[in-house]
Amino acid sequence: MCGILGAWGPMPEKRAAIGSGCDRMRHRGPDSNGFWEDEAAQIALGHVRLAILDLTEAGHQPMVSHDGRNVLTLNGEIYNHQDLRRRLEREGHMPAWRGHSDTETLVEAVSAWGMERALQETVGMFALALWDRHDRSLYLARDRFGEKPLYYGYAEDAFVFGSELKAMAGLPGFDRRIEPQALALLMHHNYIAAPFSIYAAMRKLMPGTWLRLDGDLLASKALPQPRAYWSAEAVALEAAADPLEFGSDAEAIDALERVMSTAVQGQMLSDVPLGAFLSGGIDSSTIVALMQARGGGQVNTFSIGFDVAAFNEAEHAKAVAAHLGTRHHELYLSAHDALEAVPAVAGIYDEPFADSSQIPTILLARMARRDVTVALSGDGGDELMGGYSRYVRAAAWWARREKLPQALRGPLALGARTVGGAAPLSAMREQAGKLAQVLRAEHSGRFYRQFVSYWKRPEEVVIGASLPPGPFDQASELKFLDHMTWLDTVSYLPDDILVKVDRAAMSVSLETRVPLLDHRVYEFARRLPWHYKNRDGQGKWLLRQLLYRHVPRDLVDRPKKGFGVPLGLWLRGPLKDWAYAMLEPERLKAQGLFHARPILQKWREHQSGRRDWSPHLWGVLMAQAWLDESESWGRGP
Template sequence: MCGIAGIFHAETPKPVDPARVERMCEALVHRGPDGAGVWTAPGVGLGHRRLSVIDLEGSPQPMHSTDGRCVIVFNGEIYNFRQLRRELEAAGARFRTSGDTEVILAAYQRWGLDCLERLDGMFAFALYDLDRRALLLARDRFGVKPLFLARLSDGSLAFASELKGLLAHPLLRRRVDPKALDAYLAWGYVPDSHAILAGTRKLPAGHFLWAEHGKPLPEPRRWWDIDFSQRAHGSEADLSAELLHLMREAVQSRMVADVPLGAFLSGGVDSSSVVALMSEASAAPVRTCSIGFDVESLDETSHAEVVAQRFGTDHTARRVGHGDFAAVDELAAMFDEPFADASALPTWHVCRLAREQVTVALSGDGADEAFAGYRRQVFHRQEERVRSLLPAGLRAPLFGGLGRAWPKADWAPRPLRAKATLLALAASGEEGYSRGLSATTAEQRAALYSPELARDLAGFRAEDEVVDLMRTAPARSGLDRAQYADLAFWLPGDILTKIDRTSMAVSLEAREPLLDHRLVEFAARLPERMRVRRGTGKYLLKRCMERYLPSDILYRPKQGFVTPIAEWLRGPLAGEARAIAASPVIAESGFFDGSALARLAEAHIAGRADNSRLLWQLLMLEKSLTRLGISG
């Protein structure tokens, strides 16, 4: 795993200062502490920081093709590189190294842009073609590996694995994009469609950018998308056997490494399934680790211990308490952009724990999105059935009126918290799901905004992006569209960003076997009854794993990596909650109504409402703006 950075002059091939690229790479040293390199030519500069995982000594970057006509910097792993290498050698290619980087170069020279479809892996790379005087930037199907872009005042395009790489460039302007701010407060992260600083962006998952000297910079183009519009046929037994075969292949392909390897183990279905299949494929005990909490109701370490004992893993567990909140500044520094998924804190801790023993760790990320494992997806399917029975002209006034009248009872048992469900039923399926996916509603955000921010937003509403995404999805049903939104929007913006930054902060490579594209494409074709049955998701996955895992692991209620932020902000961290409204950074930004923020904090501390997610968002925003050097 690595960090990459570079500069490209499109219209005029100006010289690139190697020292400038080197400084950008130095900001990414945590991603690659084992080596560094910079290459420049008229109008282009490529830089690299290396974390050695495969071919430890033989694949330095930037790497030239054997004929010297192409140069690449690459972040990621290509899991099928050995198969591709054999195919390319049969066609006459010659290799000097034993790693996957040189295979990408040879694949590009053999197949051009079509090489992307042949790559099985996680990647972001920059490849410069000297003959065509063109730069190819590409990102993997799901966005496991990041790539930030910025158009600078001198006309150049700068790119880097993290925003901090761009921040090292003196021409990058540090002004908050109002739309990115609204999106952050809507979702708790800045999605791939935005970047927190105006003038910066992210190369979207499954996209590439082809830029040529002497031509204006084009827009990124999609090279892959997930398709939910087809349905697989076959018995449950046949589909289960195919699923198990795909999972075994995915896990085994990600166990290839020339360094110590292990796994994250939460005790849930997904990580337990990965560990089970790793143990099946490994002659030695698998190294596993887990993180728990000082709030017993949220601590899953006992379930992880059950799985560890079942498979005889070399297991280590630790707990996180409210005292670990002191590390929140370090957490903000990892992400650069504000990031408010509170599970980033324990994820970072489990990455640190893993790095004490291994350099590569497999995770269970991706299964919930692919196999309908989230409660919100199951609820959405049920809501869609209600929508199909009642016309919109009847639903909107009936459920809308009930929803507006129903109290927002955060303190009540779940069955009595019907306000969100009623309001969702009043809207279209796309509107309802976007509302359920969001951390805050548009109305809640508007109540906090200053008149100046409201003016700058000019009617922009973050939810519209998810609504449009669902309406244009290649899908048959509401469940399809919800899963498509989770895979295309939530997964790269939240889940994969979280694991990439927290793992790379400690120079650990995380791999996600359940995001193998063949496995996800199979899951997208499953009939709905194989995804959701009797009100729970991941039906076929759980049935498939019954031969490996006990029922209390497979069928206990889903908990997730939940952090007890609500309890902490009412107790030991209540002072932090109150301090948000008075924060000089928040006040001087001019984005918010300070009195509204103060009321938000007091209502949470008093137990009248659960505002913990929003308070955590504001706290992480403050830390991010401070780090970025922005006060307004």
């Protein structure tokens, strides 16, 4: 696991600029750093390394292929790289291997097969840049689900790219103008969805895509069009037309265990200490159970507990760990301990990011890093296996809409909106507002976007902004519930869940891996008929049955709590003064980014205790904290 940074085109003092940028993301790669440059071609690649596979100099990057044509800088892991090596050998492409790193395998695969085929053959998580010295062209690529970040754009006449914006922000000519549409996305979802970034001149490469930049595009300062080498949507559509059939439930459980065991075993490949996050929930418990079943000694597991009972799952995790026989580590935190992490949040996340479970995630990563360098997590299970309770609630609302004649939906939506806009705030107003959203939605995607959003009309909060089009605006042939899970897979999962975990873990040089996001597991899960995902009102049904083979039901069957903090209480208590200073009207007015009135209205209502507006306010607060933090970027490591 590493960090990458590079520039192609004219840039003053390029070597020093790339070196300084790498210093600012040293947490991603504390073990070594590398630099490669072709001055005549005006291309430079930088790299900071967290050594996981092949700890010797043979794994050093940027890495040149054995034929000298391709130069690769890679952030990530290729879990099937040993299989790829054997295939290259069988096909007669075997070079004189210098070591056993997956980076070497990948650069040779690109030389043998070309970029697109090499990407399609990989099982892994990665962001990469590759310079083709023969064609004088630059390639960027990102893994299928977006586990690893990759930003790109122009800094004056140079094309720049990197793992972190804070590393790029000090490059000469970097444009720091804020993108209002990104702020609108933040207000709507509490994250900034790809391809947008907080900076107008920078983009995120979409998951499952790659791009090629040649000299003509560089000269015109045009951005290349990303190309998909794998599509979550295409897989979902194909799966809907070809669902799996099993002779019995036991057969279905066996099939899931096979595909998940393969993914878990592949992701346990490491030359450094490895463990797993364990909340005691279905997803993480299943991952740990399969790790422990593989043998080879006790698995290190990690969980965090809180002194607020409603947010504490540590006792459940401890019970699961005891049953499985792991080497368990736990840390109990007070509100004071968690609050101490708040000032660090804006510096850890490259962009404003407002999922408040980022706070315990940061603390969990810090604890795990004391004992391991790699940790597996259970993220992805809700999206793949229909685990979110909101799917059932959303489906119920949508079913009500479908029963109404088309001619009645418009007038009823107008009436519901009028009731929804009335004062005082009440449960009736909230229900009426939801009904209006359902009735106004042209299709299920736009309905679901409103269903899971915070500020429903972000243009009323962000000055001069509108919500840009995205996957929620596309009508779909998928059935309602399949459409919801796909939308979360291409939006909430990569831009919230995976961002949260990657940035928190890499801030302490910890690599995280997500076995449920092995694309073969996803392809299997998409083909499962819905009754294997939700049965008798119980989500993740099939995954639960697999877990019950390893862990007694009474240890894991309980209501899902999530991984949150009592943010609403904190904003009325220990964070109140800090938060109000961030939301002070004169400050907002001077920045010229936000309309103060709706923000302060929610602040007052939250302080009164009538409503919990903490998720809405947290989005604004994280934007404010990020603005303060980013002012120092580029002024030293």
